[in-house]
Amino acid sequence: MAPREVSSIEVGQTYLELHHQLHRHVDQVMSAAGLSLARAKVLMRLSEGGPMNQAKLAGILGFAPRSVTDTVDALERDGLVTRTEDERDRRARIVSVTPAGSDALEAALLVRSKVMDEIFGSLPAADRAVLVDLLRTVKTNFPSGENSCAQ
Amino acid sequence: MAPREVSSIEVGQTYLELHHQLHRHVDQVMSAAGLSLARAKVLMRLSEGGPMNQAKLAGILGFAPRSVTDTVDALERDGLVTRTEDERDRRARIVSVTPAGSDALEAALLVRSKVMDEIFGSLPAADRAVLVDLLRTVKTNFPSGENSCAQ
Numbered sequence A, B: 001m002a003p004r005e006v007s008s009i010e011v012g013q014t015y016l017e018l019h020h021q022l023h024r025h026v027d028q029v030m031s032a033a034g035l036s037l038a039r040a041k042v043l044m045r046l047s048e049g050g051p052m053n054q055a056k057l058a059g060i061l062g063f064a065p066r067s068v069t070d071t072v073d074a075l076e077r078d079g080l081v082t083r084t085e086d087e088r089d090r091r092a093r094i095v096s097v098t099p100a101g102s103d104a105l106e107a108a109l110l111v112r113s114k115v116m117d118e119i120f121g122s123l124p125a126a127d128r129a130v131l132v133d134l135l136r137t138v139k140t141n142f143p144s145g146e147n148s149c150a151q
Helices: A008-032 A037-049 A055-061 A065-077 A099-120 A123-141 B008-032 B037-049 B054-061 B065-077 B100-119 B125-140
Strands: A081-086 A089-097 B081-086 B089-097
Touching: A008 A037, A008 A055, A008 B008, A037 A055, A037 A065, A037 A081, A037 A089, A037 A099, A055 A065, A055 A089, A065 A081, A065 B037, A065 B065, A065 B125, A081 B037, A089 A099, A089 B125, A099 B008, A099 B054, A099 B089, A123 B008, A123 B081, A123 B089, A123 B125, B008 B100, B037 B054, B037 B081, B037 B100, B054 B065
Parallel strands: none
Antiparallel strands: A081 A089, B081 B089
16 A cells, blocks of 8 residues: 655644644643643652752743742642742742642542543554554654753 | 554653653754744744733633743743733733744744654654554544533
């Protein structure tokens, strides 16, 4: 069977469209379960990287430093993070996940897994195997410099 | 050939990992060309939706209203958007893309296309056709309610 001619732009566009749809759906389901994707991402980065100041947190998330303030404020109000003084820089505050924050993140990740399962589970097993192989190939062929630029 | 057993969670995880890698790389390349992905997204939403106040803009982007302030401030400083008074709500300001903003967005989207081309162009044409078909199948099978919830 001769394959239809598909440009890499078309693949990229389809990939991004699916991500947009996925992102919105996951956010809706997670928000309904109590933790928006934006808040879950902040908790995730803090869980992975340990306690850190807001400037570093914003950097990892790719936002301007002040842009994470609202999210961190909301998480603090809900008791999911705490802020303590940074001994090395008195103007900065160190943000840490609380035990309640870890529980909320775990629950949110479970919800996300269920949504992903529902979405990619719509493909037959053979197609899932092909899709994961193609995605891994793209990941492996990624332009060089990607990892060396990572923080 | 019997396909390897791949869970839908594994496909979802790989999909998200690739997106994370892609997002970081596109942001680096676009930032180096003058417009970060965060700024480009704001310009994109404004170009699509026309002039709007910051609350609506934040809603479309999925952020808290105050969270877009930094980005809109920066875009305004660079002459890429303007803010004018909202006649229906004197506390609100309407954000519009300037001609310089449209040019900057067009240049940024071109850079993004080139990056996507480089990344997905690493696959042979036959694989691209298979990948795009699988992604479209996942999009088509998307859980119902997705579109009805869209703003």
